[in-house]
Amino acid sequence: MLITIQQVLTSEEIAQFRQHLAQANWQDGVKTAGTLARSAKQNLQLDDASELARSLGNHLLRTLAANSLFVSAALPNKIYPPKFNCYTQGGHYGTHVDSAIMHVPGTAVSLRSDLSATLFLSDAEEYEGGELEIETAFGVQVIKLAAGDMVLYPSSSLHRVTPVTKGARIASFFWIESLVGDEAERSMLFDLDQAIQALTPTVAPDDANLLKLTGVYHNLLRRWATT
Template sequence: MFLTIEKLLDPGEVQRLQEIAARVRFVDGKATNPHTTVKQNLQADQSTSDSSEASSIVFQAFRRSREFEDFALPQMIAPPLLTKYGPGQHYGEHIDAGEIIVGNQRIRTDLSCTVFLNDPDSYEGGELESRLGNRTMMYKGQPGDAIVYPSTTYHQVKEVTKGERLVAITFIQSRLPDSLLREILYELGEVYAYEADKLSWENRNRLEFVQQNLKRLWLR
């Protein structure tokens, strides 16, 4: 299951991240995946204060997003990382690593997330393409929009042919590793949010009984 979040970032945050991206030092994207043969992009040098500020801006946006919290049930979020693609750069089809190491912590990658930071009309190509069975889905969001998807998904970033693609990426360890169980809780939550006021008080309580006790049973 995929989730698109419109306007995860507000315009001021997008502008600030664009300003940081204009001056931060970028390094070869293989710095965090030296053995890959399909990754051709640039990422912000994580040792700089500018990179830390950018990471904090995106992280705080996640924390205030009820939609993200309900969908991902995050236990840990890797520091979001500014990433860019210029003409000729791309990231070939892959699935994300099962875990990443951040400092002394190991983060299991249940979910991946891309946050779009510049106007999609300012560059050509650069679509995030995900493979679902024999179908592919393409994403190219507006500045501040995000997409969250299972890290087990085959996906790629298509070659940028003109302009520059600027995004922030991160990985999430969920309190509920099983993607089907996460989807069940998310759908129950959506039904409760949209339909509870239309139900009798008795049935509303019964729906909440199911929802809350599944959380007790499954969440860690």
């Protein structure tokens, strides 16, 4: 399941993020790459331990907690603290798959990566190249979104970032451990929840069919969720 969520951040929030990031101390992204990824990864990243990364990441997490589409799609149990990267001057990330288990540095927290997320902070017109290419059962999906928009996709997917040949592609990225680890089950719950939300304004709150559908959703979630 690949889902685009529009306007996660407002234009004002994006401007504030970009102002702070323009003054940030970026470091070579290879420092955080695994053994296999070192030869494929060429970008810049913000130091995860910096006050700026923590502040912007916490702001993003608070925003996502109030985003009903994100909650419906991800059913988040744990979220890895958001990271920030910049691709410029040919920067790219070759085809790879994200690690299955993520350990949060400096803590005892670890999580299973069910979903990967990329939040674009640069508008598509600001740079050339830099497409996020995700391999799916239906072929390669090419993602290049407006600033403030985010894509969610299975962490098990092979994916890559094509070389940025002009300008700079700035983004935040992170991983989610879902309450429902199975992708097919999570996808069915999402479809059911979206149908319920669409029906709710059109019928009475005590409509018998709406109540039955809501009951089915919660009983399936109760059956499939792990905490």
